[in-house]
Amino acid sequence: MARPTLDFFADEFLAIQRRVHAALMQVLKTEQNLLMYAANGHGAWEAALVNVLNPGSLVLMLESGRFSESWSEMARALGYDVETLTADWRTGVAPDALAERLRRDTGHAIKAVLAVHNETSAGTTLPIAELRRAIDDARHPALYMVDTISSLGSMDFRMDGWGVDLAVGGSQKGLMMATGLSFTGISKRALEMSEGRGARRSYWDWKEMRSVAPQRFPGTTPVHLFYGLEASLDLIADEGLEAIFARHTRLARATRAAVAHWGGGARSGVRITSKGIEGRVGAIELLPREAARASDSVTAILLPDGHDANHLRKIALDHYNVSLGGGLSVLAGRVFRIGHMGDLNEPMLLGALATVEMALADCAIPHQAGGVGAAIAELRRASA
Numbered sequence: 001m002a003r004p005t006l007d008f009f010a011d012e013f014l015a016i017q018r019r020v021h022a023a024l025m026q027v028l029k030t031e032q033n034l035l036m037y038a039a040n041g042h043g044a045w046e047a048a049l050v051n052v053l054n055p056g057s058l059v060l061m062l063e064s065g066r067f068s069e070s071w072s073e074m075a076r077a078l079g080y081d082v083e084t085l086t087a088d089w090r091t092g093v094a095p096d097a098l099a100e101r102l103r104r105d106t107g108h109a110i111k112a113v114l115a116v117h118n119e120t121s122a123g124t125t126l127p128i129a130e131l132r133r134a135i136d137d138a139r140h141p142a143l144y145m146v147d148t149i150s151s152l153g154s155m156d157f158r159m160d161g162w163g164v165d166l167a168v169g170g171s172q173k174g175l176m177m178a179t180g181l182s183f184t185g186i187s188k189r190a191l192e193m194s195e196g197r198g199a200r201r202s203y204w205d206w207k208e209m210r211s212v213a214p215q216r217f218p219g220t221t222p223v224h225l226f227y228g229l230e231a232s233l234d235l236i237a238d239e240g241l242e243a244i245f246a247r248h249t250r251l252a253r254a255t256r257a258a259v260a261h262w263g264g265g266a267r268s269g270v271r272i273t274s275k276g277i278e279g280r281v282g283a284i285e286l287l288p289r290e291a292a293r294a295s296d297s298v299t300a301i302l303l304p305d306g307h308d309a310n311h312l313r314k315i316a317l318d319h320y321n322v323s324l325g326g327g328l329s330v331l332a333g334r335v336f337r338i339g340h341m342g343d344l345n346e347p348m349l350l351g352a353l354a355t356v357e358m359a360l361a362d363c364a365i366p367h368q369a370g371g372v373g374a375a376i377a378e379l380r381r382a383s384a
């Protein structure tokens with residue numbers, strides 16, 4: 001990215017823009033439409049809503065954690081009517097619950113179903129294809145909008161194969177790039193709906209953007225972000241998406257093995273809702289309740305009652321220069337998170353896990369020593 005800029009109308013740059021556009025559609029696994037924005041993920045969240053939904057429309061948010069909450073808050077601020085299909089943050093919504101709710105909506109008042117594929121605050125993942133089947137089983141016409149911001153490029157996502165109408169992504173998570181480019185994969189149906197529908201919009205208006213191929217940006221195209229994303233997409237193409245997903249699965253399993261070891265395999269029955277943690281946590285444990293719902297790009301860890309996750313994070317940062325994720329909203333101080341997405345390999349992960357183990361000891365947080373050994377055993381099993 002440390003290169004001189006190019007005229008964004010020049011052929012040399014347009015060739016880069018076209019290449020990036022095509023490569024990003026391959027990562028989304030779509031042959032439909034893609035539009036990019038000079039914005040972070042919040043911009044793409046807003047673009048997805050305002051282009052297809054009339055003000056006052058009812059949308060159904062599948063609760064998963066802090067990110068489903070904040071996308072809901074945005075939708076409300078834009079004048080949409082948001083209903084939350086509530087769920088324990090340790091699992092997220094079940095497909096049956098979605099089908100049941102949509103079957104009751106006989107008048108088709110719900111115009112869109114919104115889901116976060118990988119709930120970064122809870123380290124959980126939703127079964128996007130099964131949720132699509134639930135919408136189809138209920139014979140409901142709602143548009144299906146999915147936030148892929150922290151899954152894309154780390155975990156399998158198939159926009160067309162899974163029947164997603166609007167896929168929202170951003171550059172700075174699994175795509176390993178600087179913040180500032182976000183995008184929406186747009187199905188044919190969503191594109192049709194955007195014509196003659198939607199809220200007042202200018203910056204986010206798809207019609208303007210689609211006036212030239214592959215697209216124009218309102219104002220100056222962020223040329224340097226394209227340089228960076230081109231390099232990222234080259235790295236992704238070189239390794240191959242399937243190999244990348246397998247690497248993330250391997251590293252995530254090793255991380256979960258370490259956490260399970262630190263907690264001695266303890267599993268409390270606590271539930272987590274938008275009001276907080278209900279019940280007592282006696283030992284370190286994974287936030288996701290089931291392995292099938294555990295994210296392969298970030299692991300969220302509950303600390304036992306009476307211990308401060310932010311103190312642990314401060315020790316890890318100040319003493320060892322390792323930055324751990326914090327608990328968001330109701331999880332602040334109770335949860336810390338280990339990110340394992342993007343440009344990461346075994347020694348980097350083992351360094352992070354060793355640091356967590358040192359910091360747990362420094363903070364006198366009860367744990368069974370040897371989590372790093374458990375992670376190594378898991379990695380060796382995977383390579384055997």
Ligand SMILES: *Cc1c(COP(=O)(O)O)cnc(C)c1O
Pocket residue numbers: 040041042043067116118119120147148149150170173179
């Ligand atoms: C990071 C993140 C966002 C927000 O993206 P920004 O680029 O910070 O606006 C939204 N959803 C999920 C799941 C995320 O992980």
